[in-house]
Amino acid sequence: xxxxxxxxxxxxxxxxxxxxxxxxxxxxxxxxxxxxxxxxxxxxxxxxxxxxxxxxxxxxxxxxxxxxxxxxxxxxxxxxxxxxxxxxxxxxxxxxxxxxxxxxxxxxxxxxxxxxxxxxxxxxxxxxxxxxxxxxxxxxxxxxxxxxxxxxxxxxxxxxxxxxxxxxxxxxxxxxxxxxxxxxxxxxxxxxxxxxxxxxxxxxxxxxxxxxxxxxxxxxxxxxxxxxxxxxxxxxxxxxxxxxxxxxxxxxxxxxxxxxxxxxxxxxxxxxxxxxxxxxxxxxxxxxxxxxxxxxxxxxxxxxxxxxxxxxxxxxxxxxxxxxxxxxxxxxxx
Numbered sequence: 001x002x003x004x005x006x007x008x009x010x011x012x013x014x015x016x017x018x019x020x021x022x023x024x025x026x027x028x029x030x031x032x033x034x035x036x037x038x039x040x041x042x043x044x045x046x047x048x049x050x051x052x053x054x055x056x057x058x059x060x061x062x063x064x065x066x067x068x069x070x071x072x073x074x075x076x077x078x079x080x081x082x083x084x085x086x087x088x089x090x091x092x093x094x095x096x097x098x099x100x101x102x103x104x105x106x107x108x109x110x111x112x113x114x115x116x117x118x119x120x121x122x123x124x125x126x127x128x129x130x131x132x133x134x135x136x137x138x139x140x141x142x143x144x145x146x147x148x149x150x151x152x153x154x155x156x157x158x159x160x161x162x163x164x165x166x167x168x169x170x171x172x173x174x175x176x177x178x179x180x181x182x183x184x185x186x187x188x189x190x191x192x193x194x195x196x197x198x199x200x201x202x203x204x205x206x207x208x209x210x211x212x213x214x215x216x217x218x219x220x221x222x223x224x225x226x227x228x229x230x231x232x233x234x235x236x237x238x239x240x241x242x243x244x245x246x247x248x249x250x251x252x253x254x255x256x257x258x259x260x261x262x263x264x265x266x267x268x269x270x271x272x273x274x275x276x277x278x279x280x281x282x283x284x285x286x287x288x289x290x291x292x293x294x295x296x297x298x299x300x301x302x303x304x305x306x307x308x309x310x311x312x313x314x315x316x317x318x319x320x321x322x323x324x325x326x327x328x329x330x331x332x333x334x
Contacts, residue, residue, distance in 0.1 A: 008322060012315040016308065020072075023307045024065050027300050033057075034081050034298040055081065068304065077308065078301030082294055087305035091287060095309075096180025097167060098279070098286030102271045103181075104202055105210035109267060113214045114260075117221025118253060124226060132218065139215025144274060148208045148281035155204060163201050165283035172197055205282040209274055213267035220263040224256035258328050265321030269314040 035051040036043075052058045056067065071078065077087035120132035156164040167182055168174060174194045178185045183202065186195035228234065229252055237247050279288035287306055294302035 004326065005319070005323065008319050012312075012319070015315060016311055017069075019311050020069070020304065020308060021065065024068065024300075024304060025061065027298075027303050028061050028064075030298065032298045034300060037298055038081060072308065077305035080294070080299055080302045082297040082299040082302065087301050090290065090302065091305055091309055094285065094287045094290045096177075097284060098272070098275050098288060100181040100183065101202060101205055101209060101275060101279070101284060101286060102268070104183075104206040105213070105271050106268055108206055108210040109214040109217055109271075110264070112210075113217030114221050114257075116214075117218040118225055118248070120218070121222045121225035121229065122248070132222070136215040136219050139211045139213075139218075142211070144208055144212070144277045145281050147211060148204070148278060151204050151208060152281075162204050164204070165201075167198060167201050167285060168194065169197050169201075174198075205278050205284050208281070209271060209278040212274065213270055216263060216267055217260065220260050221256060224259050225252060228252045228256045258325075261325055261328065262321055265317050265324075269317045272310055272313050 033048075033052075035048055035055055035057055039047050039051055049058075056064055059067070068078065075088070077091070079085065080087050080090055083090055116132055116135075120129045123129045123132075152164045155162040163169065172194065174182055174186060174191065176185055176189050176191075178188055182198040183195060186192070186198060234247065234252060237251060238244075242251075275284075275286060276288035276291060278284065279286045280292050283289065287309070291303060291306040293299075294306070
C-alpha cells in the first residue's frame, strides 16, 4: 500500500509539471500583451519596455517558465498583473466562495444521486427507470451555462423566487469570518437573516453545478446495483427469507457503493473545475470568476496560480479516493 501511495505522489509531481507547462505555453500563445494592457494604448514604447522587464516578459518563454517553477517550489505564485496583489492572497480571498458552492453542489449530487440510482435499479425497465435515464442524459449533455440561464429565467425573471447572482443581496453585508463559508458562519453567529439570504443565493448555482455530477453518480449507482442484485448470494439471501429492505441496504447497496467511490471522488474534482462556468453565469465571487476576469486581462500569474490550485486539489482528491478504495477493497493492494 505504501508503494502505491508513493507512486501516486510521484505521479502527482509529473502531472503538475506537465499541466503547468502546457497552460504556461498556451497562455503565452494567446494574442495580446499584458504589459500593454497595464500601461494602456497611449503609453510610450519606453514605458512599455520597462513594464515588460518588470514582469519578466522580455525573457524567453522557457526561461520564464523555469523561473516560475522555481518560485512555485517556494510557494510563490507570483503577483497578479490585474490586481497588483500576490496571487496566493487573491486565491485565498476567493477560495471560500468556491469551496462553499462546491460543497453544496457535492451534497446535492450525493443526496439525490445515490437514492435515485438505487430507485432506478429496483425499477429496471419501467417508466421510473426510463425517466431516470432521461434525467441523467440531460445532466451529461446540457451545458452548464445554458442550464444556468434557463433557471435564472424561470426562478428569477418569471417567478421571482430566487436571486440570480452574488452571495448576498445588495446592501447586505456580513464581515464575520470563521470558516469563510457564509451559510456556516451566519449560523454559528446566530445571524438567521444572512443565513436565509445566503442560502437563497446558493440554490441555483449549486443546482446547476451539481447536475452533471449527480447524473454520473446516479448512472454508476444504478449500474453497480443491477450487477450486485444479480449475484448468487443476493438470490440466496432472498430465498432464505431476508427482508427486501434489509437486503437492499445492508447487502446490495453497501457492495454497490465500493466501485462508486471512485466516481464520487472524480465528481468532487470535476466540481472544482466546473465551477468556472457556473460562477461566471451567476456572478459568484469565487476562483472561477476570478480566473475568467484574469484571462480577459491576460493576467498570466493568476491563470497559472488558479491552474496549480485546481490540479493539486484534483490530484489530492484522487489520492484520497485511491486510499479509501484500497481500504475497502484489499484485493487491489497487491
